[in-house]
Amino acid sequence: xxxxxxxxxxxxxxxxxxxxxxxxxxxxxxxxxxxxxxxxxxxxxxxxxxxxxxxxxxxxxxxxxxxxxxxxxxxxxxxxxxxxxxxxxxxxxxxxxxxxxxxxxxxxxxxxxxxxxxxxxxxxxxxxxxxxxxxxxxxxxxxxxxxxxxxxxxxxxxxxxxxxxxxxxxxxxxxxxxxxxxxxxxxxxxxxxxxxxxxxxxxxxxxxxxxxxxxxxxxxxxxxxxxxxxxxxxxxxxxxxxxxxxxxxxxxxxxxxxxxxxxxxxxxxxxxxxxxxxxxxxxxxxxxxxxxxxxxxxxxxxxxxxxxxxxxxxxxxxxxxxxxxxxxxxxxxxxxxxxxxxxxxxxxxxxxxxxxxxxxxxxxxxxxxxxxxxxxx
Numbered sequence: 001x002x003x004x005x006x007x008x009x010x011x012x013x014x015x016x017x018x019x020x021x022x023x024x025x026x027x028x029x030x031x032x033x034x035x036x037x038x039x040x041x042x043x044x045x046x047x048x049x050x051x052x053x054x055x056x057x058x059x060x061x062x063x064x065x066x067x068x069x070x071x072x073x074x075x076x077x078x079x080x081x082x083x084x085x086x087x088x089x090x091x092x093x094x095x096x097x098x099x100x101x102x103x104x105x106x107x108x109x110x111x112x113x114x115x116x117x118x119x120x121x122x123x124x125x126x127x128x129x130x131x132x133x134x135x136x137x138x139x140x141x142x143x144x145x146x147x148x149x150x151x152x153x154x155x156x157x158x159x160x161x162x163x164x165x166x167x168x169x170x171x172x173x174x175x176x177x178x179x180x181x182x183x184x185x186x187x188x189x190x191x192x193x194x195x196x197x198x199x200x201x202x203x204x205x206x207x208x209x210x211x212x213x214x215x216x217x218x219x220x221x222x223x224x225x226x227x228x229x230x231x232x233x234x235x236x237x238x239x240x241x242x243x244x245x246x247x248x249x250x251x252x253x254x255x256x257x258x259x260x261x262x263x264x265x266x267x268x269x270x271x272x273x274x275x276x277x278x279x280x281x282x283x284x285x286x287x288x289x290x291x292x293x294x295x296x297x298x299x300x301x302x303x304x305x306x307x308x309x310x311x312x313x314x315x316x317x318x319x320x321x322x323x324x325x326x327x328x329x330x331x332x333x334x335x336x337x338x339x340x341x342x343x344x345x346x347x348x349x350x351x352x353x354x355x356x357x358x359x360x361x362x363x364x365x366x367x368x369x370x371x372x373x374x375x376x377x
Contacts, residue, residue, distance in 0.1 A: 007074070009037040010083040011067045014102040015212065016058035018050070020084060021098060025049055066212065073104075073187070073213055078202065080105045088113070096231040096257050100210035104186045107206030111177050115301055116146045117293065118233040118254070120226075120247040121155025121240040122272050129240035129272060130158040132264055136237060137162030139290035141176030143367050144357035145301075146205070148233050150225065151180040151194055155239050155247070160197060164204055166371075178205040181229045183221035185213040208232075226250040227257075234300050235260035237293065238284070241275030248275050251284065260296060262287045298361040327355045328375070331365055335372040 010033070018026070023033075029047050030036035036044075041059050044050060050058065057063075074081040082089045082103045090112040093099050105112070119137055121129060137147045137159040147163035149156040159178070166176025180201045184190045186209050189198045201207055210228065211221060226249050230236050236254040238261070241247040251261050261284040266273025280286050287293055294301070330336070330344040341352050356373060359365040365373050 006034070007071060007081065007083070008067055009033050010102055011070050011081075012037060012058060012063055015060070015063050015066055016050070016054045018054060018058075018101065019098060020101050022049065023084070023101065070104075070213060078107055079186075080109050082109070090232055092116075092234070093228065093231045096227060098227065099231065100228065102210065104209045104211075104213070105206060106186050106208075107202045107204075108177075109206065111146050111179060111206045112208070112232060114146045114177070115144070116148045116179060116233040117297075118148045118229045118236040118250065119155065119159035119239060120149055120229065120236065120250045121238055122242060122245055122247065123152050123154040123156075124272070125154035125158070125240050126270070126272060129155060129266075133158040133239040134162035134165075136239065136264075136290050136293075137178075138166045138176065139367065140293065141166035141178070142371060143290075143294065143360050144353045146177045146179055148179040148181065148229055150222075150229055151182050151190075151198060151201075151207075153191055153193070157194060157197060159239075160201060160205075164200055175204055179232060180205070180207050181225055181232070182207060182209045183211065183225040184217050185209060185211050185215040187213045188216065190217040222246055223249045227253040230254035230259055231257055233259060235262060235293065235297055237262040237264070237287065238276055238279055239264045240266065240272040241279075242271050243274050243278060245275045248279070251279055260285065260300075262293055262296070264288070294361060301357065301361060327352065328359060328364055331359075331373055331375045333375050335368050335374045337372050341373075 026036050026049055027033060029049060030039055044055055044058065070081060073079055082105060084094065084099060084101045088109050089103070117140055119133055121133060133155045141147050141163040147159055149159040151160065160180060163176040163178035178201055180198065182190065186207055189195045198207060208228065223246060226246065230250050230253045236251055236259060238247050238251055254261050261279060263276040263279040263284040263286060265276060265280065265286055285296055327345055327347070330341055338352065342349060345352065356365065360367060364376060366376050367373055
């Protein structure tokens with residue numbers, strides 16, 4: 001995390017609405033962020049690096065109060081502010097063309113760097129659409145993917161709830177995880193009806209925003225927020241979307257970011273299916289189950305898991321495969337639960353979760369309901 005002096009500089013840039021594309025020019029001209037922030041208003045004006053409104057905001061006297069409030073917020077338990085240069089800033093998001101220079105985070109920061117799948121769709125979803133989103137989320141979370149969405153009503157809410165329910169029937173600590181990317185300050189919840197859901201996500205996942213504390217929901221914040229949802233994720237699944245749905249914006253940004261896009265087909269008579277059908281005609285992958293998604297993402301997810309394992313314990317790809325194979329000896333054709341696997345293998349829950357996902361991707365095991373698994377070959 002950044003030290004307080006450095007954080008002060010980044011917050012000033014943030015409040016001036018300076019974006020990631022401007023940072024290289026600023027550091028090139030002034031030498032560093034700290035030198036830039038120590039420069040006079042006249043020096044900034046001479047540089048012609050900022051728009052007039054940005055320059056005005058950068059030297060606004062009220063910034064000191066806003067900085068103090070943000071720093072105080074970040075010093076509370078489970079609350080963090082990440083800058084673009086922090087080690088904990090998610091690498092996938094950093095790769096997009098316009099990553100936020102600063103993120104407000106509430107919850108488990110490490111989840112932002114875990115393999116994620118975005119699930120988005122209509123706010124006015126049908127009952128079947130909500131159930132579909134929940135089922136996809138619960139299944140994918142149960143095999144180790146973190147589910148990312150926007151905390152909106154409808155499909156977003158169902159996706160978060162499905163992820164939170166994964167592993168709930170197990171007596172072990174393993175739980176599904178979810179990321180909510182919101183279009184307000186993190187001191188607000190929108191819609192207000194999702195306040196309890198937001199609390200659960202903060203406890204079992206993570207809430208993220210690029211907007212300053214106190215920010216109210218503004219119409220233009222939502223499409224801007226969508227690039228973060230897709231940017232954090234290896235792929236985006238659209239479940240129910242009208243032709244003018246904001247979910248199609250998320251799908252478009254995912255494509256621009258070179259990420260996978262999936263869509264669930266629906267009735268040809270349903271307006272809420274027309275957006276998904278359009279995506280499929282444009283090249284999105286038609287999916288009917290979570291397994292369809294795992295098969296498409298297998299190469300990406302194996303690479304991600306192998307990289308994570310190597311960072312954690314210094315092992316190489318062969319070690320990871322060997323560990324997964326050793327876990328397989330405890331899984332028979334009769335279903336077995338995570339509780340029993342922990343007892344038999346004496347491995348940490350997090351290790352078992354990663355190895356089960358790899359075995360699933362290899363086609364060696366199948367995930368069943370209630371957090372159980374069985375061998376396939």
